[in-house]
Amino acid sequence: MTDFQAVDQYLQDHLQESINELSRLVAQPSVSAQNWGLEECAGLVGEMLAQRGFRVEIVPTGGAPVVYAEKAGRGPGTLLFYNHYDVQPAEPLELWDNPPFVPVVKDGVLYGRGVSDDKGHITSRLFAIDALQAVYGELPCTVKFVIEGEEETSSVHLSDFVRANQERLRADACVWEFGGVDFRGVPMQYLGLRGICYVELSVETANQDVHSGLGGSIFPNAAWRLVWALNSLKDADENILIPGFYDDVRQPTPREIELMSELPDASQEYRHRYGVDHFLGGIQGGLELRLAEVYRPTCTICGLTSGYQGPGSKTVLPARASAKVDFRLVPNQSPERVLELLRAHLDAQGFTDVQITNLGGDAPALTDPDDPFVQLVVDASAGVYDQQMQIVPLTGGSGPNYVFKQYLDLPIVTAGVSHPGSQAQAPNANMLLDLYLKGAKHIARILQAFGQG
Numbered sequence: 101m102t103d104f105q106a107v108d109q110y111l112q113d114h115l116q117e118s119i120n121e122l123s124r125l126v127a128q129p130s131v132s133a134q135n136w137g138l139e140e141c142a143g144l145v146g147e148m149l150a151q152r153g154f155r156v157e158i159v160p161t162g163g164a165p166v167v168y169a170e171k172a173g174r175g176p177g178t179l180l181f182y183n184h185y186d187v188q189p190a191e192p193l194e195l196w197d198n199p200p201f202v203p204v205v206k207d208g209v210l211y212g213r214g215v216s217d218d219k220g221h222i223t224s225r226l227f228a229i230d231a232l233q234a235v236y237g238e239l240p241c242t243v244k245f246v247i248e249g250e251e252e253t254s255s256v257h258l259s260d261f262v263r264a265n266q267e268r269l270r271a272d273a274c275v276w277e278f279g280g281v282d283f284r285g286v287p288m289q290y291l292g293l294r295g296i297c298y299v300e301l302s303v304e305t306a307n308q309d310v311h312s313g314l315g316g317s318i319f320p321n322a323a324w325r326l327v328w329a330l331n332s333l334k335d336a337d338e339n340i341l342i343p344g345f346y347d348d349v350r351q352p353t354p355r356e357i358e359l360m361s362e363l364p365d366a367s368q369e370y371r372h373r374y375g376v377d378h379f380l381g382g383i384q385g386g387l388e389l390r391l392a393e394v395y396r397p398t399c400t401i402c403g404l405t406s407g408y409q410g411p412g413s414k415t416v417l418p419a420r421a422s423a424k425v426d427f428r429l430v431p432n433q434s435p436e437r438v439l440e441l442l443r444a445h446l447d448a449q450g451f452t453d454v455q456i457t458n459l460g461g462d463a464p465a466l467t468d469p470d471d472p473f474v475q476l477v478v479d480a481s482a483g484v485y486d487q488q489m490q491i492v493p494l495t496g497g498s499g500p501n502y503v504f505k506q507y508l509d510l511p512i513v514t515a516g517v518s519h520p521g522s523q524a525q526a527p528n529a530n531m532l533l534d535l536y537l538k539g540a541k542h543i544a545r546i547l548q549a550f551g552q553g
């Protein structure tokens with residue numbers, strides 16, 4: 101048993117320094133969608149790692165560079181941290197109480213773009229490393245970092261990077277970029293991510309918009325073409341009508357169902373937080389809702405654009421129409437396969453005029469909830485949080501974890517500093533300093549326990 105008193109004391113005493121370092125990182129804009137400040141931010145992250153004695157390399161990719169760092173430790177094991185230094189755009193700026201890149205602390209809360217997603221996660225890991233190095237003079241195990249700059253824009257170059265560097269990235273386990281507590285304040289272990297296939301569907305029926313009095317009776321209408329095509333994708337009972345779409349779907353295992361049944365009923369929280377008055381399929385809540393929300397693949401219209409939408413009326417027959425559509429995929433679906441099936445379906449339905457633009461995809465990936473490393477992380481949380489960490493076998497979001505699964509074949513866990521009100525992608529993004537301290541304590545315990553093998 102390790103006594104964590106000295107480590108916890110260090111973290112308590114140096115919290116302000118770590119928040120200052122995080123503030124410096126937040127003050128460096130790094131918006132991947134706008135290609136703003138990425139090189140500078142990568143340099144800053146590299147500098148912070150080098151200060152801790154890491155061997156750092158800023159690796160160019162076809163887009164934003166990846167910061168790779170490693171440092172040998174006492175034990176034989178190697179732990180890999182995956183994080184990202186890029187952030188979402190801060191717009192709409194007028195909804196921020198303070199400028200997004202000028203971090204401020206108010207009542208124990210740090211505000212700024214990227215404070216929790218994902219810069220607070222980066223510095224909380226560095227903070228834990230500082231504490232361990234200060235107390236023990238070395239790291240308990242070898243630590244590697246992959247910190248990319250394109251996570252918010254679908255990690256387009258990450259797969260190539262991991263494939264090309266799989267030998268030096270070799271590790272025994274990985275801690276993912278996010279994590280934290282749920283709405284009850286209970287620390288959660290998110291083990292799997294759904295996949296995604298994101299497309300734009302577009303139709304062009306003429307070389308210009310036409311007066312509806314002229315063309316309405318005799319010209320094809322791009323908006324109607326698109327609406328009919330969309331209508332063919334899903335019925336009113338939420339069944340996705342693309343032949344073969346469900347073929348690769350595997351049902352949740354008994355172990356996954358057991359873990360899902362231990363989670364709290366989220367129905368009231370969802371009704372309250374989002375103002376929805378019912379759930380699809382007549383689901384009331386409980387386990388049925390928990391299973392449906394992640395184990396049911398989706399076809400979501402994310403946006404629709406055509407014709408005239410300004411004030412008043414404009415008698416126009418649109419020549420163009422487009423829609424953004426995403427499919428959230430469950431094990432063992434694949435984005436490439438869904439893309440093929442979608443094309444075949446549209447063609448078979450007579451929508452050869454509907455273009456598909458592939459806007460990116462991720463495959464789903466899972467870590468076995470009974471992997472020993474998962475238990476190590478759960479056990480390591482015990483001295484930090486008042487409540488027992490709970491395991492969520494699959495979550496609704498998507499990310500590039502399958503890339504690490506595929507090339508490095510290691511368990512991937514989450515441990516982090518977020519809470520449900522973090523507003524990660526919205527104005528007034530924030531992080532609770534109390535959770536930041538807890539997150540660092542948890543990471544320190546994970547590293548220590550992992551080093552003891």
Ligand SMILES: [Zn+2]
Nearest residue numbers: 217218277278
């Ligand atoms: Zn993130």
